[in-house]
Amino acid sequence: MRMLAGALAGLLAACTTVGPDYHLPKDSVYARVQQRAPALSNAGSPALDANQPAFTGRWWALYDDATLDGLVEQALAANTELKVAAAHLAQAQARYQEARAAGGLDGEVSATAGRAKISGESLLLTEPLPPFNVADASVSVSYQLDLFGKIRRGVEAARAGTEAAQAAVDLARISVAAGVVGAYLEICHSNHEIAVAEHSVALQQDSRRVAARLQASGRGTRTAVERADAQVALLEAAVPPLRARRQAAGYELAALLGRTPDQVPAVAMQCQEAPQPRQAIPIGDGAALLRRRPDVREAERSLAAATAAIGVATAELYPDIRLGASVGANGLLKDFGEPATQTWTLGPLLSWSIPGRGAHARVALAQAGASLALAEFDQTVLRALRETQSILDTYAEDLRRAAALREARDRSRTAAADVRRMYQAGREPYLSSLDGERTLANAEANLAGVEAQLSQDQVRLFLALGGGWQPVEAVGHGAP
Structure with a gap:
């Protein structure tokens, strides 16, 4: 027994954990960004606040719309994509428990x-x-x-895999929330654009009736009537795509809520005016963005798991x-x-x-996997920064475009009112009044289109900012 105890003591003294210990790579893009903390540009737009940290909680509450809040909560409770992500997380947790029970x-x-x-x-x-x-x-x-750390490295890899699966759940949550908000806003804007388009059709039908009366009285031509008929048909043709877009958004919303296409929420389909954020959108800086985004955290945890896999493969040599x-x-x-x-x-x-060449090849394979995971981590970081700044710039430019179209709409409204008064005073023909109304209708249609685009820009921006899942945790928190 003494000899056995001595041998055991000698073996335990020789314990080591082979393979590299994981630390966030100092030469990674993420580490460099955290040291330099680049600012996110608001592109000179007062609707974007770069001086305030991004809204990390229920960002859709910025719209202050009770219907929207309820739809998002329903989706987070019933969405099938979230159920799939939760099942993957449960699998990863079971693998972690299995790894801990090994040895x-x-x-x-x-x-x-x-x-x-x-x-x-x-x-x-x-x-x-x-x-x-x-x-x-x-x-x-x-x-x-576990003299060479095979089991310990396996536990490290399983733990990092579990944390990566949790990040995937968080990413699914913000994607589902963004999908619900986007579909709801699309329905609201589609209803508004349909109303604008139908108003344009009504105005053109009035113009057509005037042209027909002029022809009947001998003061107009058949060509003018046909031209009016063609314009009515063109305007009527613009309405069905808008209705189809509204229905598609309704079906998407139903799917996000875990429902079939015949169960589109009626309260959502009745929305006529899209809500707007009640304050400037806070965006923070690039370093905080990366700490917040679940896809970055998922990539970093995958890198940690790949690094631990090197130790598992190396321990097979002993x-x-x-x-x-x-x-x-x-x-x-x-x-x-x-x-x-x-x-x-x-x-x-x-x-x-x-160990033969196959065992050494498995070590090389694990090392290549870690290099791949690092490259994908860097790629995820750069993509996060690029797409966020691109969306910020796009949103700022669309805001400027909307401001210009809003001014054009206001001037068209003033001109149409002036021509209408002149017509009522007998100083302008009725067709001039109709032309003014048509110009106003076109301006309203153009503005309605860009306002719909602005709402989608907002959703994409909130999604890129990575909020809406849980309090922020630092990347690399699971490293030993």
């Missing part, structure tokens, strides 16, 4: 009894031996010594050592348990597959 103390109990006959010649006898009853029972325990002990009995059933049948063993159990 350590194992036990086994076995017992057999039967009637047997053995060969006399196997015992160098010339006479046959009679049949007899035999029994065999044993209790054995073994303890795996022996597997266990300490084992067993006690039992083996012999004739009638003598079972007597001292003559008792057995026991105690000692180390060593197994080692001499």
Whole structure:
């Protein structure tokens, strides 16, 4: 026993964990961004606040719309994509528990009894031996010594995989919330654009009736009537695509809520005016953005798991050592348990597959996997910064475009009112008044289109900013 204890002490003293310890790479893009903390530009737009940290909680509450709030909450509770992500997380958590349970103390109990006959010649006898009853029972325990850290690295990899799966759940949450908000706003804008388009059709139909009366009285031509008919048809043709867009948005909303296409919420389809954020959108800086975005955290945790996998593959090059002990009995059933049948063993159990090129290739494969994970991590960081700044610039330019179209709409409204008064005073013909109304309708249609685009820009911006899942955790928090 003393020799065994000494051998055990020597083995434990020699314990090491092979493979690289994970730390956030200092040369990664993420680390450089955290040191330099680049600002996110608001492109000179007062609707974007770069001096305030981004809204990390329920960002859709900035719209202050009770219907929208309710739809998002329903989606977060019933969405099938979230259920899939949650199932993947449960799988990852089970793998983590399995990895933690690996190694350590194992036990086994076995017992057999039967009637047997053995060969006399196997015992160098010339006479046959009679049949007899035999029994065999044993209790054995073994303890795996994780001398080279294979189990510890496996636990590290499984833990990082679980954290990556949690980040995927967070990413799914903000994607679902953004999808609900986007679909709802699309319905609202579509209804508004349909109303504007139908108003334009009505105005053109009035123009057509005037042209027909002029022709009937001999003061107009057939060409003018046909031109008016063509304009009515063109304007009517613009309405069905808007209705189809509204229906498609309704079906998308139903799917996000875990419903079938015939279960589109009626309260959403009735929206006539899209809500707007009640304050400037806070955007913060680039360093905080990366700490907040779940896709960046998922990529970083995948890198941690890939790094731990190098240690797992490297540990395969070394022996597997266990300490084992067993006690039992083996012999004739009638003598079972007597001292003559008792057995026991105690000692180390060593197994080692001499590593060949295949084992070394698996180490190289794991190292290549870690290099790939680092490259993908850097790519995710750069993509996050690029797409966020691109959306900020697009939103700012669309805001300027909307301001110009709003001014054009206001001037068209003033001009239309002036021409209408002149017509009522008998100083302008009716067609001039209709032309003014048509110009106003076109300006309102153009403005309605860009306002719909602005709402989608807002959703894309909130999605890029990465808020709406849970309080921010630092990337690399799971590293040892």
